[in-house]
Amino acid sequence: MVSINKSFFYGIGVASITWLMSLCFYFQLIKHDNLNTVFPTNNLESHNSSHLLKDDMNDIGLIKTTEDQRIKDEGYKIHAYNTLVSNRLSLNRTIPDTRNILCKNKIYMDNLPKASVIICFYNEHLRTLLRTVHSIINRTPSNMLQEIILVDDESDIQDLYKNLSTYINKQKLVNVKLFKTDRREGLIRARLFGARKSQGQVLLFLDSHVEVNVGWIEPLLEQIQKKRSNVVMPIIDIINPDTFMYSASPLVRGGFNWGLHFKWENPPTGTLETKEDFIKPIKSPTMAGGLFAIDKKYFIDIGEYDAGMNIWGGENLEISFRIWMCGGSLELVPCSRVGHIFRHRRPYGSPDGKDTMLYNSLRVAHVWMDSFKDFFLNQRPDAKNFDYGDISSRLQLRKELKCHDFDWYLTHIYPELPLPTEEGERLKKKWSALEKDKFQPWHLRKRNYVDQYSIRLSNSNLCVSSVKDIKIKGSGLVLKPCKSGKNQIWYETDKNELVLAQLLCLQYGKANPILYKCHEMGGDQEWKHKGGKETAIYNLAAGTCLAAENKSINSAVSMKICSNPELATWDLVR
Numbered sequence: 001m002v003s004i005n006k007s008f009f010y011g012i013g014v015a016s017i018t019w020l021m022s023l024c025f026y027f028q029l030i031k032h033d034n035l036n037t038v039f040p041t042n043n044l045e046s047h048n049s050s051h052l053l054k055d056d057m058n059d060i061g062l063i064k065t066t067e068d069q070r071i072k073d074e075g076y077k078i079h080a081y082n083t084l085v086s087n088r089l090s091l092n093r094t095i096p097d098t099r100n101i102l103c104k105n106k107i108y109m110d111n112l113p114k115a116s117v118i119i120c121f122y123n124e125h126l127r128t129l130l131r132t133v134h135s136i137i138n139r140t141p142s143n144m145l146q147e148i149i150l151v152d153d154e155s156d157i158q159d160l161y162k163n164l165s166t167y168i169n170k171q172k173l174v175n176v177k178l179f180k181t182d183r184r185e186g187l188i189r190a191r192l193f194g195a196r197k198s199q200g201q202v203l204l205f206l207d208s209h210v211e212v213n214v215g216w217i218e219p220l221l222e223q224i225q226k227k228r229s230n231v232v233m234p235i236i237d238i239i240n241p242d243t244f245m246y247s248a249s250p251l252v253r254g255g256f257n258w259g260l261h262f263k264w265e266n267p268p269t270g271t272l273e274t275k276e277d278f279i280k281p282i283k284s285p286t287m288a289g290g291l292f293a294i295d296k297k298y299f300i301d302i303g304e305y306d307a308g309m310n311i312w313g314g315e316n317l318e319i320s321f322r323i324w325m326c327g328g329s330l331e332l333v334p335c336s337r338v339g340h341i342f343r344h345r346r347p348y349g350s351p352d353g354k355d356t357m358l359y360n361s362l363r364v365a366h367v368w369m370d371s372f373k374d375f376f377l378n379q380r381p382d383a384k385n386f387d388y389g390d391i392s393s394r395l396q397l398r399k400e401l402k403c404h405d406f407d408w409y410l411t412h413i414y415p416e417l418p419l420p421t422e423e424g425e426r427l428k429k430k431w432s433a434l435e436k437d438k439f440q441p442w443h444l445r446k447r448n449y450v451d452q453y454s455i456r457l458s459n460s461n462l463c464v465s466s467v468k469d470i471k472i473k474g475s476g477l478v479l480k481p482c483k484s485g486k487n488q489i490w491y492e493t494d495k496n497e498l499v500l501a502q503l504l505c506l507q508y509g510k511a512n513p514i515l516y517k518c519h520e521m522g523g524d525q526e527w528k529h530k531g532g533k534e535t536a537i538y539n540l541a542a543g544t545c546l547a548a549e550n551k552s553i554n555s556a557v558s559m560k561i562c563s564n565p566e567l568a569t570w571d572l573v574r
């Protein structure tokens with residue numbers, strides 16, 4: 001600490017150290033195993049030591065050393081989520097039970113079938129995959145779980161297969177079966193490969209970065225037990241890719257647009273009238289793809305997957321259209337909840353660099369959509385001369401199964417989908433057929449402000465301000481002399497966002513914090529402080545704290561390791 005006033009630093013030192021100690025304290029508590037190795041040494045922590053519900057999660061991402069930073073950077077590069085946090089979290093962590101209260105007292109049939117859970121993965125982070133497996137073991141009654149089948153789709157992370165295999169043997173996870181494909185197959189053929197190895201009556205497909213919630217399997221199996229052509233999906237809760245915070249998703253069903261992109265939408269008006277409606281299965285025109293359960297024999301009868309599809313994309317619409325058009329039904333089961341890490345990007349491509357989403361979508365369009373495929377083709381001029389392989393066996397399948405045509409599907413299963421040829425009044429009518437008022441889309445929800453203040457560097461008269469006009473997205477931050485007026489007022493929301501002048505959110509950028517459109521997804525826009533004077537301001541996703549470069553006008557504001565209070569201590573001035 002260079003020459004400035006000693007007592008000043010003593011003051012902020014004590015305050016900041018107290019606060020940082022509390023930050024670090026929890027961090028110590030959750031440090032179950034060696035943080036710096038990806039391969040865990042002690043993995044069967046007791047449930048009691050691993051309560052990591054919302055409030056305990058605040059400091060989990062704290063970067064304490066350069067090694068922490070390295071793990072985190074590398075994790076983002078390979079996996080596109082925060083592996084530093086994943087490494088620190090217990091494999092048996094508790095997650096909030098997000099089910100509707102009515103689900104909790106439900107009694108299910110007692111002759112439910114056994115499921116084979118099938119998880120294929122390409123370059124998954126080991127500890128995240130193990131957490132997926134443990135969540136299934138912990139929350140699935142053994143009489144409903146035939147086996148967990150893991151299919152390594154020719155990952156190229158060194159030793160991933162070997163480490164996983166060692167772990168399974170060491171922990172004696174007898175019904176976890178690990179396989180490997182001979183070459184990179186892509187998720188469609190890798191799942192098929194897994195399904196063909198399975199022995200359960202029901203196939204339950206999951207992604208490799210999920211956590212299943214309490215009571216997740218019973219309601220799925222019961223729907224299949226009632227009718228074997230019911231294909232069922234859990235509600236996909238959100239695991240934040242930056243913080244691993246687990247939060248509930250609203251009741252939304254699957255749709256699509258004419259670009260053949262899957263989308264979430266509110267259920268039709270009238271679907272959710274009574275309390276019980278919120279726990280009843282809801283028919284869904286399509287599935288998101290990653291997470292669903294299907295009777296194994298039924299899966300085979302209706303033609304499994306289109307094995308001609310590559311790597312990723314389109315298979316979810318293909319199986320959705322096929323299920324509905326060929327006599328089955330697809331439904332969402334609200335009492336079943338599974339959290340999924342929604343990444344900001346998909347960290348892989350196809351080995352030959354081709355657009356597999358387009359290739360696969362063309363197969364969907366040409367096999368299932370009859371003349372409606374033109375809506376897709378017209379939207380995608382690049383699709384006209386794009387090769388989509390041989391589809392003759394899939395056309396044959398459609399014939400053999402005597403499936404309905406696509407017009408039937410649109411009329412009976414998805415009448416709410418507007419056709420590109422429809423205009424004005426008819427379009428309006430179709431949209432208003434979907435629930436609007438019960439489920440405000442998240443981006444239209446009103447923000448709740450809980451506090452407001454300017455952020456002043458302690459023992460100075462310098463406040464955090466926008467470099468550019470406060471309305472400009474992407475602007476960086478600097479210190480400017482504190483002034484009255486809204487330009488330096490930060491509004492804190494109940495989601496721990498800091499919104500400058502109620503316009504843009506403070507967001508942790510690649511290196512420096514910036515102002516950005518509020519996305520309401522937490523993580524890089526989620527800030528913690530102890531309030532009042534001489535506080536650190538900590539970002540959950542960054543794992544670091546807001547800091548000034550130096551104590552002078554126009555000094556940049558950046559992010560620094562929290563354990564260094566110098567230039568990272570702020571007063572919240574009301």
Ligand code: UDP
Nearest residue numbers: 120121122153186187190207208311312346
């Ligand atoms: N996957 C695979 N092979 C591939 C691509 C993906 O086994 O070539 C796996 C991936 O590891 C994950 C699942 O398929 O378990 C779904 O992929 P992803 O999570 O990337 O899709 P998203 O959830 O982003 O739609």
Ligand code: MN
Nearest residue numbers: 207290340341
């Ligand atoms: Mn996924």
